[in-house]
Each structure stands twice: as C-alpha cells, then as structure tokens.
Amino acid sequence: MSNKFIAVELFSGGGGLAVGLRNAKFSVAAAVELAPHAAATFAANHKGVRVFQQDVRTVGGKSLKKVAGGKIDLLAACPPCQGFSSLTSKYAREDERNDLVLEVGRLAAEMKPAAIMMENVPGLAHRGKKLLDQLVRKLKSIGYIVNWDVLQVADFGVPQLRRRFVLLAGLGFEIKLPKPTHARVPIGKLKPYRTVRDAIGHLDGAITFTEAKDRGGAARFNWHVVRTLSPENVIRLKLAKPGAQGQELPEHVRPSCHQNGYKGFSNVYGRLSWDQPSATITAGCTTLSKGRFGHPKEQRTISLREAALLQTFPANYKFDTEHMERACEIVGNALPCLFAEVIARQCRLAIAKQTKSAPRQKPRARVSRAKAGKALAERIGAAGRTSKTNRPAKKRAR
Incomplete structure (x- = not known):
C-alpha cells in the first residue's frame, strides 16, 4: 500500500491551495477548475496533476476517484465566494454560483474521502447559512464529524489581514481547527504578525x-x-x-x-x-x-x-x-498558500492518527503448496480411518 496522502481539489483556481497541499505532504491527483486562465496557470505550476477544466456539476466522483487510484485521503474545496462576500452584500440579487457549495457534499458522498477541508468567506456562515446547514446535514448523514469556524489568516503567519471560513470533516473521526501561532500583540509562544515589509x-x-x-x-x-x-x-x-x-x-x-x-x-x-x-x-x-x-x-x-x-x-x-x-x-481569489498548508497539515495529522489507531486484521500465515498438500492428505487419511473405525461390525451367519 502506498504511504502517500492523496488529495483531490474542487474549484482549484490557479493553484494556491495546491501549493499548500503539496507543502503539507499531500500528493494532488486531480483538480477541477472551470476558468481557462486559472486552469492553465494550475497546470503550468503543478505538473502531473490531472486538471478537469469543466463545470464541477458535470464531474462525477467515480472519475475523480479513478484518477486518484481508488483512494482519496482529502477532498479540498474553495467554492466561489462572491455571493456571500461583504463586498457584494449591498446587492439584493442572489449569485447563481452559491449552490456550488452543495457540490462538495455530493462528491463527498460519491467518493467517501477520509477527510474534507473547505474554505470560503465568513459570509457563508451568515448570508449563506441555509446552504451551509444543508451541507453540514449532508456530511453528517454519511458519517462525517464536522467542525467549522472563521479564522484570521494573519494568526497563522500570513502577512495579510484576511478572515476565512474553514470547515473540516473526518469520516468517523474529528479534525480540530488549528490554534494560532501569531498575534498582533504576541503573548507566550505566539509570534508577532508578519508584515508587508x-x-x-x-x-x-x-x-x-x-x-x-x-x-x-x-x-x-x-x-x-x-x-x-x-x-x-x-x-x-x-x-x-x-x-x-x-x-x-x-x-x-x-x-x-x-x-x-x-x-x-x-x-x-x-x-x-x-x-x-x-x-x-x-x-x-x-x-x-x-x-x-x-x-x-x-x-x-x-x-x-x-x-x-x-x-x-x-x-x-x-x-x-x-x-x-x-x-x-x-x-x-486564491487561498493564501501558507494558510492552506496549515489547514492541510491539520487534516493530514488527523488522518494519520486515525489510520494508526484503526484495528487491523491479523494477516493469515502463508503455507507452501507442499505443506498444504501434505496436510490435506493427512486429513483425508484421518477421515478414512475414522470412517472404518466407526463402521458397524458385520454379523456372522449362523
């Protein structure tokens, strides 16, 4: 069995998330991205990854799982966020892309990856709460334990103030959100925020x-x-x-x-x-x-x-x-690469811990053909002797 941790990306953009996944020791097998320039940029920087340049709604889990070799450790997704963003909150119209969040649940059900990580703008938890609740219910119904929160990327070493919604889910196990490593006013082991300089x-x-x-x-x-x-x-x-x-x-x-x-x-x-x-x-x-x-x-x-x-x-x-x-x-539109790495590493550690603690079946001892043949002959011989011993005695003629 391969020791690699295999990931598949949805809404992959130009590959910022993939940089983080790679740095967190995941091997990205496939990525789905509709925008031509983003898909081309992804392919130019991530050789060997199968890029599906198409609408995610036309992609089946079976196809992605086949490219991944039948095993997916992590499904990572960054659905379009414009419809939930504070920058568009003054507009009353609904963004037709909002429902794409639910594609994460559909493909999770079809592929059953060990873990899921999804990011979006904080507005998903408010303007998009109805869709978020629907997604969480779907994931829980197929066995995932779900955690989510809004995190500040500067708290994890990114030289930028940017709040992101992060959802983590493990198939039968919990993936906890990471703890900050940096702060504006550092205390204890926390480091100061990284700056523009x-x-x-x-x-x-x-x-x-x-x-x-x-x-x-x-x-x-x-x-x-x-x-x-x-x-x-x-x-x-x-x-x-x-x-x-x-x-x-x-x-x-x-x-x-x-x-x-x-x-x-x-x-x-x-x-x-x-x-x-x-x-x-x-x-x-x-x-x-x-x-x-x-x-x-x-x-x-x-x-x-x-x-x-x-x-x-x-x-x-x-x-x-x-x-x-x-x-x-x-x-x-990218998720900061370093932040993606922090979140992906949290997933990898949880997957590894779960894999290590899972009960294993003892392998059956291998028996050579010669020994197997000899054992079979002995069983047949024993059966024959037993049948003769148990056969009723013939009555003598008088």
Missing part, C-alpha cells in the same frame, strides 16, 4: 504593464508590473499616509462620489504600511480605487508579484495569461 520589502522598481508588454510581456519581468495611474490617483497617492484610510484624504481630492459624508468603502485610495500586515488582497489588488493597495513608499500600487507574495505564493510562481485582469483574479 517581511513579504515585499526586498522588491522595488516595478514597471507598468503597458511597458512590460512592449518589452516582451509581464512574465519576462516575473509579473513585477503595475497599472498606469491616472493623474487624479497620482495626486491622491502623494497625499495618502501609510496605513490610513482613504476617508482621511482631503475631501477635494476624493472622487465626487466619496465626498459629502460618504459612508461606503473606507479602505480605498490608501497606502499599505510597512510594519503591519496588508489589507485583504482581492482581484482588484493593483487598482487604487478597489482597496488599500498603494505601495508603502513608492508612487505606485503594489505590483502583481507583490500581491502574490502577500498571498504567500512562491516567488517564482507562474501566471499563464497575458492579461493583467486575469492574473489579478488568480491571485486575489
């Missing part, structure tokens, strides 16, 4: 995406590229203080829609601070109007590569697209 302090001199295209493409510059700022945003960035909210800018330089007592998004048109974790990295990570994505010192936003490092992607991770927008989506 820790992650990107060694980088400088990004070029614009337009210039990179003219000089061979963004990949040639390891995606250390930024968007061209408008004249208005140049002024705003000059006035922005590191770590401050956009609302602290003088009102006359803010967009007109952000004036006169604006109460909306406050985390825009701002700069990151060197000595704090970054704001949450999103698909708008290189756009000043979509978050606090200004560089702590330079007159630019953070680059795509810097955003990836704040998401704890490897420094040489490839992005298989020619489009800035698609690359930003891959980075911003």
Whole structure:
C-alpha cells in the first residue's frame, strides 16, 4: 500500500491551495477548475496533476476517484465566494454560483474521502447559512464529524489581514481547527504578525504593464508590473499616509462620489504600511480605487508579484495569461498558500492518527503448496480411518 496522502481539489483556481497541499505532504491527483486562465496557470505550476477544466456539476466522483487510484485521503474545496462576500452584500440579487457549495457534499458522498477541508468567506456562515446547514446535514448523514469556524489568516503567519471560513470533516473521526501561532500583540509562544515589509520589502522598481508588454510581456519581468495611474490617483497617492484610510484624504481630492459624508468603502485610495500586515488582497489588488493597495513608499500600487507574495505564493510562481485582469483574479481569489498548508497539515495529522489507531486484521500465515498438500492428505487419511473405525461390525451367519 502506498504511504502517500492523496488529495483531490474542487474549484482549484490557479493553484494556491495546491501549493499548500503539496507543502503539507499531500500528493494532488486531480483538480477541477472551470476558468481557462486559472486552469492553465494550475497546470503550468503543478505538473502531473490531472486538471478537469469543466463545470464541477458535470464531474462525477467515480472519475475523480479513478484518477486518484481508488483512494482519496482529502477532498479540498474553495467554492466561489462572491455571493456571500461583504463586498457584494449591498446587492439584493442572489449569485447563481452559491449552490456550488452543495457540490462538495455530493462528491463527498460519491467518493467517501477520509477527510474534507473547505474554505470560503465568513459570509457563508451568515448570508449563506441555509446552504451551509444543508451541507453540514449532508456530511453528517454519511458519517462525517464536522467542525467549522472563521479564522484570521494573519494568526497563522500570513502577512495579510484576511478572515476565512474553514470547515473540516473526518469520516468517523474529528479534525480540530488549528490554534494560532501569531498575534498582533504576541503573548507566550505566539509570534508577532508578519508584515508587508517581511513579504515585499526586498522588491522595488516595478514597471507598468503597458511597458512590460512592449518589452516582451509581464512574465519576462516575473509579473513585477503595475497599472498606469491616472493623474487624479497620482495626486491622491502623494497625499495618502501609510496605513490610513482613504476617508482621511482631503475631501477635494476624493472622487465626487466619496465626498459629502460618504459612508461606503473606507479602505480605498490608501497606502499599505510597512510594519503591519496588508489589507485583504482581492482581484482588484493593483487598482487604487478597489482597496488599500498603494505601495508603502513608492508612487505606485503594489505590483502583481507583490500581491502574490502577500498571498504567500512562491516567488517564482507562474501566471499563464497575458492579461493583467486575469492574473489579478488568480491571485486575489486564491487561498493564501501558507494558510492552506496549515489547514492541510491539520487534516493530514488527523488522518494519520486515525489510520494508526484503526484495528487491523491479523494477516493469515502463508503455507507452501507442499505443506498444504501434505496436510490435506493427512486429513483425508484421518477421515478414512475414522470412517472404518466407526463402521458397524458385520454379523456372522449362523
């Protein structure tokens, strides 16, 4: 039997989760991802993994289990979260992708992996509570013990403030959520939060995406590229203080829609601070109007590569697209690799403990053919002698 821990991914994105799984000593056998640029990026960085570029609703558990060799230790899933996100909470319409959360339960029932890990935005526990309850009931009905909570990724060494919903389930056994290793104010064995400086302090001199295209493409510059700022945003960035909210800018330089007592998004048109974790990295990570994505010192936003490092992607991770927008989506939608590793390791340890404690049948002793034949002959001979002994005596004729 193989000693490898085998994982299958759903909604795999560009492979950030797979980096964490690999670092936690899982071998990823298959991944399901619909978006072409994300699927191509996954394949470019994770050779040997079978990528199903299709809607997860069209994938059967039998197909995934076959690719995995018939045994799946971990089913890892990151369903689309936009419908539950606080960024979309002001919109009343339902996102048609919300029901995809239930596909985790369907495929779990079809494949029966030893463990399940699923992540999403915190809103799943509130806006998506009906779907979450339905999923948990499904998992419990087929034998899983379920734990879930909302965790802060900065508490586990990620240089970014980002709260994530995490669900862990073991088939007949419990998988406990991990305990924090870092804190804003460390006490005891806890380490201080990792900062923007820790992650990107060694980088400088990004070029614009337009210039990179003219000089061979963004990949040639390891995606250390930024968007061209408008004249208005140049002024705003000059006035922005590191770590401050956009609302602290003088009102006359803010967009007109952000004036006169604006109460909306406050985390825009701002700069990151060197000595704090970054704001949450999103698909708008290189756009000043979509978050606090200004560089702590330079007159630019953070680059795509810097955003990836704040998401704890490897420094040489490839992005298989020619489009800035698609690359930003891959980075911003990813589960931070280090956080994925922490959660996956928690699963692996629980699986290993369960496997070790499971009762084992004693193997039957092997008997050579010669010995087996001799034993059979002896039994036949014994049976013959017994039958003669027990045969009634013949009566003598008188």
